Amino acid sequence: MRTRELHEGWTVRAAGGPAPAGIADAEVPAVVPGVVHQALLDAGLIPDPYLDDNEAKLAWIGLVDWSYRTRLVPSEAEFAAERLELAFDGLDTVASITLDGELLAEVANQHRRYRLDVTGRIRPGGSELVVAFRSPVRYANAQSLALGVRPRPYPMPYDAIRKSACSFGWDWGIATYTSGIWRAVRLEAWSTARLAEVRVHAAPEGDGGVVTASVEVDRASDTGLELELEAAGASARVGLPAGERSAEVRVELPSVERWWPVGYGSQPLYDVAVRLYGPHGPLDGTSRRVGFRTLRWDTAPDAAGHPFQLIVNDRPVWVKGANWIPDDALPSRIDRARYERRLRQAVAANLNLVRVWGGGIYESDDFYELCDELGLLSWQDFLFACAAYPEEEPLRSEVAAEAHDNVVRLAHHASLALFTGNNENLWGFEDWDWKRRLEGRSWGAYYYHELFPAVIAELAPHVPYTPGSPFSPDDGRHPNDESSGSTHLWEQWNRRDWASYREHTPRFVAEFGWQGPPVWSTLTRALSDDPLTPESPGMIGHQKAIEGNQKLSVGLVPHYRVPDDMDAWHWAMQLNQANAVSAALDHFRSHAPHTSGAIVWQLNDCWPVTSWAAIDGDEREKPLFFALANAFAPRVVTVQPREGGLVAVLGNDADEEWVGELVFARRDFGGDELAAATVPVSVAARAAVTVPIPVEVAMARDAASELLTAELGSVRGWWFFTEPRDSALDEALLEVEATAVDDGYEVTVTAATLARDVTLLVDKLDPAATIDRGLVTLLPGESVVFRVAGLARVFNAAAFADPRVLRSGNQLVAR
Template sequence: MTSTPLVRRPLTQDWTLTAGAGPVPAAIEGRTITATVPGCVHVDLLAAQLIPDPYLDDNESLLAWIGRVDWTYRTRFTWSRGDRDRHDLVFDGLDTVARVELNGTTLIETANQHRSYRLPVDGLLVEGENDLVVRFTAPVPYANAQSLALGVRPRPYPLPYEAIRKSACNFGWDWGIATFTSGIWREVRLESWTSARLDRVLVDATPDGDGGVVTARVQIDRADAGAPLAVRLTVGGESATVPISAGEATVHVALDRVERWWPIGYGAQPLSDVAVELVHAGGVIDRTERRVGFRTVRWDTTADAEGTPFTLVVNDQPVFVKGVNWIPDDALPVRVDRARYRRRLEQAVEANLNLIRVWGGGIYENDDFYELCDELGLLTWQDFLFACAAYPEEEPLRSEIEAEAYENVARLAHHASLVLLTGNNENLWGFEDWDWKRRLDGKTWGAYYYYELFPRVIAEIAAHVPYAPGSPFSPGGQHPNAEEHGTMHLWEQWNRQDWLTYRDHRPRFVAEFGWQGPPAWSTLVRSISDAPLTPESPGMIVHQKAMEGNVKLTTGLVPHFRVPEDMESWHWAMQLNQAIAVRTALDHFRSWAPHTMGAIVWQLNDCWPVTSWAAIDGDERPKPLFYALRQSFAPRVITVQPRESGLAAVLGNDTDAAWEGHLRVRRLGLDGTVHAEETLPLSVAPRASATVPLPASVAVAGDAASEFLAADAHDARGFWFFAEARNSALTAAQFDLSVKTVPGGSEVTVTARSLIRDLTFLVDKLDPAAHAEEGLLTLLPGETATVRIRHRGALDAEALASPAVARSANQLVTS
């Protein structure tokens, strides 16, 4: 008997798209459109130039009809009977409500974007041409109908995203466009096989002393009950083979020596290639591969005198989490490829981040995302896809969610970067504080999923992956957003309070907080054509999704800076205030380590051009907030913090080496005059922080409006300004600037002739592709700094020094 390997045939060619029932424009009705698979309706309509770009001006509202229309995808493919007798159509993702037909026979009706489908078609394929059709039902009316059938539940937005297993933010969010997509959004293929195939493969890599063990738990689908089969596991040049007589088997490979995988900043990220093969008659009939890293991970939630910590421990090393929240990187996620993932995640590395939280209102990202996080050492925290709403526990959602959970936990659990699965975003908090109990009036809200289903699934197939029922969450059963316990979300500052009140909190772990700011100038003017462009012009309001967003921007600015009258200065003021707000919070949180052991900023990225909380805008451009993240999350930092006894310098040392030396602290006038100076001993253990109380000679100002404090040690520096910028005597920035051409761009050298606060070059105004590697620079009179700027064309000194490009806080204080 000979072995016959499984064959995978992609079915991605020759698809067409047609509109069905719904409010279809006359120009599209009855038209056959070339379709891209994987893809979505919007991508195809854009390629055919049948719709305008939904990201420009108010095109979002012009295209809302797409989500109220049924769409049909169709292709024909040839097939001939060969030597394989089992054939499956496999859809890795259908978005969302679909009916799949082969040669006129309905194979399945689906309603879940977050899972795949395997459809046996042995008796339906015909010699020659086969007709494959996928008919999508419009998602908006479907969700509305399901909401009526399941019962209306609390949520923050009008459309009932909780009633359909589709990306919640696809219906719009306070930073996101509503696109209401439909489409075959992940790969479709025909798999042909004989005897057996691999069904589910679970791989776990566990360190053991200097060595390690790789375990594969394999389930197979058998066509021939009598065929002798075996499973072979290969890793690091070692193999083990076990027979598989029924439907499943477990195989181990022990390695004498392995290198540990570490988060970035804590060590290297060695990965091992793992092959799992199904063997029949001496040949391989199916095979899958994984890449694994050997590490241990746990979250320390042992109660202490101050509450309940939430401390990540990797390879027995506590890790201060420097994190960001992640949303889909494009509101049309099918356009995000591996190269785009890499660009975004490398920006995260550049910003000194070590963890990405994949938020529960988006999607389970493509495998490329998690593979790149493994390679880069970026830890991942993955929410199950539930956000800010009460979710029905009844059928048909109940079974769909169970299938979705099993599939995605199995897909992700082997990744070295994965350190936490979380049941939902803010639903535990919402149930307690957002008047849900009264409005639910006894209806289910999702507790079964968070407290029963997900823990059971993880215990069964991925017991090595930590789990929390929600974010925020208190491990000891306290209020889910209790400051003293577990994880906390802090949104009162943005919504109602000044950002200085971040300092009123000492949470154990901050899983969400943030501040808004507009996108880069070139992103703004590309996407909005208002004339004149103002903070309140129509396009600006369309691209501001937060409730009373502009009001909150202004309210949050005026305690610190006056509101500028011209648009470009308004843009800079709001970007700068966003950066300072988050920097202030991060410096404060980090100063309380190890009481506080992590902060996850909302948010890293945007999915379209919008005023939002992101550090990187929808056109992939970093905002000043990006530089704030980079500074506050640097391996070694000095910040000056208020304490009960006065001011203190807090030194954070997130390296493996002790930090020894002296701390130089000066109280200076804005003109650079030294009013007082102290030199203090400095000693910070590895992966630790130290607090140095400051003597009154430097900590108490003689004239708050015209004095500040600078604390220096080696290459780190912290500042304290005794007065808010708007109340200070800060003068116009004066500096000399020179430009030197270097490979890939320019080096700009700035020499300050006055105190300059938070100097940032908005170089995208000169070249939309340009990016300054440093920003938010504060220079004392006489100091020099060099900033590398990546760009393609030429940049001259006069243009770089112009007030619209060389921006500083000084410009928001002086006229």
């Protein structure tokens, strides 16, 4: 097999539609892999779509047909091969592919790969290869009419085209309407035979393991072949007689190490090679990296309903997760280094799972390989989200092809914990008035309940599957019944205060979250509003949620007053976002093992926007990031309200027993102890213990000026008897010292008064600056050391003490 990437020498031009003057007649160098936005940006023909109101100014791009072209000149060796094929790993989305004007294929699916036979069709001097894309907006609209309009939450009919749904815009996402050769394209020359499909599975057996490779071959000649599998130094071969196209080969290994999720053990990976031989030697080969582990989800009914408990290597895992969206709205710009930065941030936030949400993309191989290496479990939705989808042709066959393609591509990964049929479509069918509006039309049930389970059973029976998220394993229950399976909780953000999370005790939470603006330097880079206010034009353009700013304010006022100053408003909304998710996670974790995990919406952003993300579109960590790290820490103490009063819940997500004296103290805001108690405790490994708090400690005399702490060793939980806005919280008196170290500064903050949620917003000193922690509450006399890195120049303590940089909850209460 000879493989040559075809990434150079492409141009792109508008081929029809409302392209403006200066672009309509331009043919510019094209980025491949890439989309047309990148070519136009590189040519200086459009502004950055992420800035100000440029999204609206560039909406015409999705109404234009775009034509990519290059000159294809094979080498002598490529011409001499028995087969010459074009391999496209991704085309976005509806395109005609021609060679010297002769049609090779018409395609209409961003989520699958294509292979086109060009044997004998390329001229000796070279041929012109053209990939002509149709406007995705006009195509989707036409298909929606042809297939029948179906319910969805947004105007554009993303359900009528097999394209990333969020490219048409979402409640956190910019509408880009991309077109382009968005993944790799190659010219592949081969003779005799090639590996057409390789499925590798690693399974532990006792102290050892078995690696199996199931292979399909394409043949150019009918001759005997040999297939070799090599894994961890062991190998095996099987023959493929003339005419045979399928084979399976396995290798048994006497000793292997188990792969574990991060926090539960190491992540040993083993290299696997699959090679194809003909009568005269090697023909083709490929490689995989695998890990040995068992994985299942326990949904067996119990007295409380149906759990949704992840079990890896026969050990229950409490899922600490976040939902993942495409990390850039122009996803071809995401390289391996960027994936690694983001996923390492996930590990730093103490996550052990990322859920790839169904309105985005099947991520690149780099994403899943990094999850394997880092021990981050991956949950992969099939790409259906929040809408009724037609089951008729041409979509029916396209969905089958993309499911086959992506199950084969992803199923060998040790990190892959679950395939899920869709996001919220089972729920939507029940609750969102779909039945009446569909009037008998198909809505996707065939995909979720028949097609996908059949594809997985055939190609990857070792990978668990659920028809949707949320989903109840009990067919008689509502799909979002919190007593059974997975649950999404959105009433808090949409209609209720976040304190009402405590009214729910779900078995597993797959989505919940709270909005907040991006980091200040991200916001001010993206917007040139003067003045910048919560309702200035750029802010509104970068707030995609329905009544988003109103919900931010309504969600803040039970806890803090809405500030008039923009800088303070920004901090208040970021802090409330962090507090909302912290309270929810502390509550959910306090109900382990009844609640077996929580997946926050969302980890990342695809552009600079007010959203639910913990990491904004410029890759910067919001205060929410530190809320996740704190709530998902291996060991936590939280104070929780129960019917009988306040309790302390100790969560020990470590392999060692946690033993010591649990110290309760009720104090006034000046730090003076008013009541105390000590209880000896022992928390088993990977377990939780609930300890009632003595009434003399748990009952405040003056709720507005008292607090409660529960401490085991260096781990402390807090309880405030009133909301900050109703409390006697005064100005935070903080002393700051800054010491230069090799990679930045150690900034010591010492509190002379009670200080809630102390955080350094270091990006205001330098947009490249980072910090190791946030949201630290200090009693009078206590200190915390922040480590700051990435500063390009020297700063003194006064710079870190600037009240716009050194933030606390006190600033939103004290007058």
